[in-house]
Amino acid sequence: MIMAAAAVRRGGSEAFFIGSQIQRCQMKIMGMILLSPTTSSRNHSNFISSSSSSSSSNSRDKHKNDDASSSFRYINDALAFFSSSSSISSRDKHQNDASSFRNIDDALAYFNHMLHRKPRPCIIQFNKLLSAIVKMRHYHDAVISLSKQMELAGLSPDTYTLHMLINCFFQLQRVDLGFSVLAKIIKLGLQLTIVTFNTLINGLCKVGKFGQAVELFDDMVARGYQPDVHTYTTIINGLCKIGETVAAAGLFRKMGEAGCQPDVVTYSTIIDSLCKDRRVNEALDIFSYMKAKGISPNIFTYNSLIQGLCNFSRWREASAMLNEMMSLNIMPNIVTFSLLINIFCKEGNVFEARGVLKTMTEMGVEPNVVTYSSLMNGYSLQAEVVEARKLFDVMITKGCKPDVFSYNILINGYCKAKRIGEAKQLFNEMIHQGLTPDIVSYNTLIDGLCQLGRLKEAHDLFKNMLTNGNLPDLCTYSILLDGFCKQGYLAKAFRLFRAMQSTYLKPNMVMYNILIDAMCKSRNLKEARKLFSELFVQGLQPNVQIYTTIINGLCKEGLLDEALEAFRNMEEDGCPPNEFSYNVIIRGFLQHKDESRAVQLIGEMREKGFVADVGTTA
DNA sequence: ATAGGGTTAG
Numbered sequence: 001m002i003m004a005a006a007a008v009r010r011g012g013s014e015a016f017f018i019g020s021q022i023q024r025c026q027m028k029i030m031g032m033i034l035l036s037p038t039t040s041s042r043n044h045s046n047f048i049s050s051s052s053s054s055s056s057s058n059s060r061d062k063h064k065n066d067d068a069s070s071s072f073r074y075i076n077d078a079l080a081f082f083s084s085s086s087s088i089s090s091r092d093k094h095q096n097d098a099s100s101f102r103n104i105d106d107a108l109a110y111f112n113h114m115l116h117r118k119p120r121p122c123i124i125q126f127n128k129l130l131s132a133i134v135k136m137r138h139y140h141d142a143v144i145s146l147s148k149q150m151e152l153a154g155l156s157p158d159t160y161t162l163h164m165l166i167n168c169f170f171q172l173q174r175v176d177l178g179f180s181v182l183a184k185i186i187k188l189g190l191q192l193t194i195v196t197f198n199t200l201i202n203g204l205c206k207v208g209k210f211g212q213a214v215e216l217f218d219d220m221v222a223r224g225y226q227p228d229v230h231t232y233t234t235i236i237n238g239l240c241k242i243g244e245t246v247a248a249a250g251l252f253r254k255m256g257e258a259g260c261q262p263d264v265v266t267y268s269t270i271i272d273s274l275c276k277d278r279r280v281n282e283a284l285d286i287f288s289y290m291k292a293k294g295i296s297p298n299i300f301t302y303n304s305l306i307q308g309l310c311n312f313s314r315w316r317e318a319s320a321m322l323n324e325m326m327s328l329n330i331m332p333n334i335v336t337f338s339l340l341i342n343i344f345c346k347e348g349n350v351f352e353a354r355g356v357l358k359t360m361t362e363m364g365v366e367p368n369v370v371t372y373s374s375l376m377n378g379y380s381l382q383a384e385v386v387e388a389r390k391l392f393d394v395m396i397t398k399g400c401k402p403d404v405f406s407y408n409i410l411i412n413g414y415c416k417a418k419r420i421g422e423a424k425q426l427f428n429e430m431i432h433q434g435l436t437p438d439i440v441s442y443n444t445l446i447d448g449l450c451q452l453g454r455l456k457e458a459h460d461l462f463k464n465m466l467t468n469g470n471l472p473d474l475c476t477y478s479i480l481l482d483g484f485c486k487q488g489y490l491a492k493a494f495r496l497f498r499a500m501q502s503t504y505l506k507p508n509m510v511m512y513n514i515l516i517d518a519m520c521k522s523r524n525l526k527e528a529r530k531l532f533s534e535l536f537v538q539g540l541q542p543n544v545q546i547y548t549t550i551i552n553g554l555c556k557e558g559l560l561d562e563a564l565e566a567f568r569n570m571e572e573d574g575c576p577p578n579e580f581s582y583n584v585i586i587r588g589f590l591q592h593k594d595e596s597r598a599v600q601l602i603g604e605m606r607e608k609g610f611v612a613d614v615g616t617t618a
Numbered sequence: 619a620t621a622g623g624g625t626t627a628g
Contacts, residue, residue, distance in 0.1 A: 202619065233619045268620040303621040335622045342623060373623045380624095408624040415625095443625040478626040513627040549628045580628065 103399060104142065107133050111146055115153055126150060127160045138403070140168035159190050163199045170203030178203050194220075198230045205238035213238055229255070233266045240273035248273070264290070268301040275308025283308055299325070303335050310343045334360075338371045345378025353378050369395065373406045380413030388413045404430070408440050415448025423448050439465075443475050450483030458483060478510045485518035493518065507538065513546045520553025528553055542573065548581045555588025563588055564597070579610040586612065 111129055114121050130146060133139050147157060147165055157165070162185050169178035182200065185192060197220040204213035217235055221227065232255040239248035252270065255262060267290040274283035287297065287305060302325040309318035322332070332340075337360040344353035353375055357367060372395040379388035392410055395402060407430040414423035427445055430437060442465040449458035462480065465472065477500045484493035497515060501507060512535050519528035532550060535542060547570050554563035567585050570577050577585075582605040589598035602612055 198619070228619095230619045235619095237619065263619090265620045270620095272621065298620085300621045305621095307622075333621090338622045340622090345623095368622095370623045375623095377623065403623095405624050410624095412624065438624090440625045445625095447625065473625095475626050482627070508626095510627045515627095517628065545628045547628090552628065584628075 104133065104136060104139050107136070108142070108146075111149075115149065120153075120155070123155060123158050123161065126155065127158070127164070130161065130164055134164060134167065140171040143168045144172075156188075159185065159193065159196070162190070163195060166196075166199045166203060170206055173207055175204070175207055175209065194225055194228055194231070197225060198228070198234060201231060202234045205234060205241070210238050210242055227255075227258075227260070229260055229263050229266065232260055233262075233269055236266060237269045237273075240269060243277075245273065245277065262295075264295050264298050264301065267295060268298065268304060271301055272304035272308075275304050275311075278312075280305075280308045280312055280314070296328075297325075299330050299333055299336070302330060303333075303339065306336065307339045307343070310339070331363075332360075332365075334365055334368060334371065337365060338368075338374055341371060342374035342377070345374055345381065348382065350375070350378040350382055350384075367400075369400050369403055369406060372400060373402075373409050376406065376413070377409045380409055380416060383417060385410070385413035385417045385419065402433075404435050404438055404441065407435065408438075408444055411441065411448075412444045415444060415451070418448075418452060420448050420452060420454075437468075437470075439470050439473055439476070442470060443473075443479055446476065447479045447483075450479055450486070453487055455483055455487060455489075472505075474505055474508055474511070477505065478508075478514060481511055482514045485514055488522075490518060490522060509535075509540055509543055509546055512540070513549050516546065516553070517549045520549065520556060523557070525553060525557055525559075542575070544570070544575045544578050544581060547573075547575065548577070548584050551581065551588070552584045555585065555591070558592055560588060560592055560594060560597075579605070582608075582610055583613045 107129065111126075114125060114129065130143050133143050133146070144165065147161060150161075151157065162181050166178045166181045169175075169181065178200065182196070185196065197216065201213045201216050201220075204210070204216065213235065217227065217231065220231075232251060236248045236251050239245070239251065248270065252262065252266070255266075267286060271283045271286050274280070274286065283305060287301070290297065290301075302321060306318050306321050306325075309315075309321060322336075326332070337356055341353040341356050344350070344356065357371065357375065360367065360371075372391055376388040376391045379385065379391065388410055392402060392406065395406070407426055411423045411426050414420070414426065423445060427437060427441060430441070442461060446458045446461050446465075449455070449461065458480065462472065462476070465476075477496065481493050481496055484490070484496060493515065497507065497511065500511075512531055516528045516531050519525070519531065528550065532542070532546075535546070547566060551563045551566050554560075554566065563585060567577060567581065570581070582601060586598050586601050586605070589595070589601065605612065
């Protein structure tokens, strides 16, 4: 047993306990595997060998497994029994050490203590403290203010302090101030190092000024600085994040040729990017490749892959990955647990997610705002906003401050429960708490209003959003478009659609789907067809959903042969029908009393492991 | 320098 071996290596009974706990955590994933469809063939990555882009078709439909709940319950009961019969000592917390603090208040108190202590600690001690605050995220302004206090007290910053400041300014989107620190470094006569350039390049990438980052990269080379693995990795990361995978692969090869060997961070960056790009098989290839090169994966690598695999319901492989990680004595951390909780929640299994929460707590890993928010979202998706609210309050009680994400999740919960008053109240409360609503906050609330048919208020909020300097995105337009369509304001919907096309935004599949659906529902099949062909002109490839919408429209008009033809075309067009598509067309045949073809399709869908709706079979 | 949470369509 790998777990037992890992426990023995760690030595002691506590290690064994932790091992067993994790094993249970894995069993939950295993439970999901048993009830999920399995994997597909692998294809090779172009990342290592060539620079051409490929698209591996590893998209598959997710399956909800209601049957899973009973097997989960069994595991969780075992877990409950197990944890109640043992106690676990929490990990040592290094308090009063400048490198770890429970919260910002403790850190600030310690800062004052340090500043007034005689003799005063050296700049290195202060740097450690500031670095700890940076790691807490959210408190970059505090770091800036503390550094000012230090200078006023006659304590000169060193290069390390100034690099941290550059970071903080960029985090706060203040590019100008970031560069003013560079000026300061020069003025103080401090040496510009590769780290200075790396910090600036990274900051520029973070604020989306990728072009400037590349310029600075070229500039530093021109000045005779040799880029190191950090520099290359930063640029590769930037390229990956803007979807320039081919260019990233090119730079990856180039760094090797320049004698700079990619390290675990470089590989993890690429692996994560491939996973997010739905190219999990290629990510796995790179993973094998890096191991063959003798580079050991770390917790980042494993977390990226576990999430990538889970996102494609590849539970068996995800579990194997978790197992492999732990056999290397890399224990799951807050990120691993939070991502598992999030995925269980999205699968509709909040109960199971709570089990993971329990496990992690018993292992001495305290949930944070991400963990709580993921669970809150799970409840919101189950239309249990009351439970989500309870968690929100628990989180606050535990000293964990809700952020914009947590508020957005809860606002969405209330909107979906049609409790718009409470949603609005939270929106205001968020502002009162000093948080700034973002585009998602607006979109969520606008959607809530649209769903209730309160278009006037939705439109007011849209205008309000513009005045507050938030540019609408494709999602905003889709929400409003859907709102107009559902209320029958088709002319208004088209006006909005055309108005949007004259902005910097290009319509996407979602918008076409909304319009085509609306055209079908208003029995305007001619216009629906027109929109469908317009889609190709815009360079879009129809997806499963849009095909299903069209098929639905054709069925409603009784054009069953044409519907079936479109249905058969789906496979050839690289988007095979899913469970929903089958249900739509079968319902069409049944409604038009074509039972023989319906029965045939029901057989076909069952063969594929799909389940017929109650409405389809009844 | 790398990993986790939120909004839209059938």
